[in-house]
Amino acid sequence: MKTPSAHAVSQYAGSSERLRARMAVHEFSTNPQGWFGWLGERLGAQGDVLEVGAGTGKLWGEVSAGGARLTLTDASAAMCEELRRVPGAVVRRADAAHLPFADASFDLVIANHMLYHLDDPAVALAEFARVLRPGGRLVAALNGREHMAELRDLGPAVGRPDLLRGMVLNDLVTENAGALVAERFTDVAVETYPDDLRIPTVEPVLAYLDSLSSGPLDPGQRAATRELVQAKIDADGYFFVRKSVGLVTASR
Numbered sequence: 001m002k003t004p005s006a007h008a009v010s011q012y013a014g015s016s017e018r019l020r021a022r023m024a025v026h027e028f029s030t031n032p033q034g035w036f037g038w039l040g041e042r043l044g045a046q047g048d049v050l051e052v053g054a055g056t057g058k059l060w061g062e063v064s065a066g067g068a069r070l071t072l073t074d075a076s077a078a079m080c081e082e083l084r085r086v087p088g089a090v091v092r093r094a095d096a097a098h099l100p101f102a103d104a105s106f107d108l109v110i111a112n113h114m115l116y117h118l119d120d121p122a123v124a125l126a127e128f129a130r131v132l133r134p135g136g137r138l139v140a141a142l143n144g145r146e147h148m149a150e151l152r153d154l155g156p157a158v159g160r161p162d163l164l165r166g167m168v169l170n171d172l173v174t175e176n177a178g179a180l181v182a183e184r185f186t187d188v189a190v191e192t193y194p195d196d197l198r199i200p201t202v203e204p205v206l207a208y209l210d211s212l213s214s215g216p217l218d219p220g221q222r223a224a225t226r227e228l229v230q231a232k233i234d235a236d237g238y239f240f241v242r243k244s245v246g247l248v249t250a251s252r
Contacts, residue, residue, distance in 0.1 A: 006160070019055055021080075021211035025204050027237075031195040035245070036062035038193055042247060043139055047107030050125070050131065052096045053114030055161045057086040071106070073099070096124040104133045111140040122180060129184040132252040138185055144174040144244030148197075151208060151241055158224040163212045174246030185250035191244040198238035202229045205239060231251050 040063035054072040073094040075156045083091045094100050109128045115121045130150055155163030182188045210216040232239045
């Protein structure tokens with residue numbers, strides 16, 4: 001079985017297509033305030049800001065950086081190409097466990113849904129603490145244990161248990177992240193983003209599942225998935241997916 005970091009490389013090294021497919025399903029959110037707007041209210045971005053594992057840079061298309069000086073990193077060369085489109089940002093390709101920055105370089109470090117891609121999140125948290133100035137803040141988003149359980153359950157139900165590997169990576173979740181963060185930081189707080197998904201058609205579900213593995217669903221698995229999901233849509237008007245997303249904030 002691949003390590004979390006090796007899995008992330010296989011998923012994201014060459015293209016942002018898989019990440020975009022995963023993000024697209026969240027368009028069916030039930031919270032009228034989208035994730036990025038909710039997160040933006042809690043960032044307090046000012047001074048020197050570092051986002052680690054910044055992906056496509058979508059956060060900065062949805063949230064204004066104001067006068068903050070942005071530095072964006074990702075381990076994927078393909079993602080770094082996307083990040084270079086963010087106006088005014090400095091982009092560095094970097095491993096979260098070995099950040100190429102001097103001690104006490106930043107006022108805010110953001111880790112938005114990326115810690116679960118790491119083999120040892122504690123090492124990355126130590127790096128975040130190192131590059132933060134005294135009094136600086138960490139903002140880290142994570143998923144809870146029951147996050148998107150209905151989508152996770154589809155893989156085994158249609159004969160593709162390997163799809164779970166694309167959703168369940170290391171053991172770091174919202175429920176245990178606070179204690180790990182507290183080993184390096186103070187004033188640790190965990191807040192839940194209230195949301196679920198109501199997906200009205202089958203296609204976004206199929207696209208999401210296809211993004212999870214190196215191989216798409218075969219015709220039989222696709223037909224079985226379509227039947228299961230459509231039955232829920234016919235009964236309820238949508239395919240319901242529970243979300244469990246938390247934000248961990250802390251001070252250096």
